[in-house]
Amino acid sequence: MNEAWIRALVALPFGLGVGSFMTVAVHRLPRGESVVQPRSRCPSCGAEIGARDNFPVLSWLLLRGRCRRCGARISVEYPLVELATAGLVVLAAIRYPNPWQAVLVGGLLALMPGIALIDLRHRIIPNRLMYPSLVLFPVLIVLARFIGEAADPVRAGIGLLLYGGILFVVAAVSGGMGMGDVKLAALIGLVFGSLGLRFVGAAAAGAIALGGLGGLVALAMGRGRKSAIPFGPYLAAGAVVAGLWGEEIASWYIGRFL
Numbered sequence: 637m638n639e640a641w642i643r644a645l646v647a648l649p650f651g652l653g654v655g656s657f658m659t660v661a662v663h664r665l666p667r668g669e670s671v672v673q674p675r676s677r678c679p680s681c682g683a684e685i686g687a688r689d690n691f692p693v694l695s696w697l698l699l700r701g702r703c704r705r706c707g708a709r710i711s712v713e714y715p716l717v718e719l720a721t722a723g724l725v726v727l728a729a730i731r732y733p734n735p736w737q738a739v740l741v742g743g744l745l746a747l748m749p750g751i752a753l754i755d756l757r758h759r760i761i762p763n764r765l766m767y768p769s770l771v772l773f774p775v776l777i778v779l780a781r782f783i784g785e786a787a788d789p790v791r792a793g794i795g796l797l798l799y800g801g802i803l804f805v806v807a808a809v810s811g812g813m814g815m816g817d818v819k820l821a822a823l824i825g826l827v828f829g830s831l832g833l834r835f836v837g838a839a840a841a842g843a844i845a846l847g848g849l850g851g852l853v854a855l856a857m858g859r860g861r862k863s864a865i866p867f868g869p870y871l872a873a874g875a876v877v878a879g880l881w882g883e884e885i886a887s888w889y890i891g892r893f894l
């Protein structure tokens with residue numbers, strides 16, 4: 637078997653595990669509830685969801701999207717968030733042969749579908765995801781530097797200040813952007829900066845291009861600027877673009893314009 641496929645197989649259970657956590661986060665964090673306790677319950681009948689019915693994606697398929705006890709529909713959003721999260725972790729593992737870099741990029745991308753969904757729905761990016769991440773990823777980057785020689789903490793710091801700083805200025809000037817966006821950009825800048833600042837550039841370019849496209853679509857559909865969708869999902873999409881195609885985008889850009 638090809639090495640990339642072995643990496644994908646190793647990454648898959650982690651991706652599904654994080655995906656399962658993120659579905660819980662999507663539903664509980666905006667309400668201020670704990671992501672640890674209590675166990676998940678059916679929103680209709682209150683039945684606790686047992687371990688065998690709580691397996692990512694598969695349980696939903698086996699139960700055909702219904703509660704085992706009362707038969708109430710379980711939103712397709714649960715398996716979709718799990719699938720998207722796991723898919724990004726697996727793609728990162730395929731893309732980055734270095735395990736440290738795969739963990740850094742996979743870990744960051746795993747947060748993106750859930751964060752985008754929470755921001756779309758509630759217009760917030762929960763601090764309870766951002767603060768632990770802004771502690772955990774620097775630790776990972778330092779470990780990656782000194783054990784794996786696979787990350788650059790100084791560039792990570794520059795990336796954080798650059799991307800976070802730009803968003804901070806935009807937020808201060810426009811007022812249309814929140815501190816959640818600033819923290820998310822800082823985190824994205826931190827992780828991609830540790831791989832090389834060209835990845836931060838690719839993430840920013842992706843966010844701006846997709847954001848512009850989204851704005852045009854919203855205008856074309858007759859939605860005013862006031863109802864424009866939040867910028868967090870574009871930051872998240874830009875991170876996905878940079879994580880999966882950052883190297884290609886950077887070399888294309890540098891070859892063409894510099």
Ligand SMILES: [Zn+2]
Pocket residue numbers: 678679680681682683703704705706707708
């Ligand atoms: Zn039920």
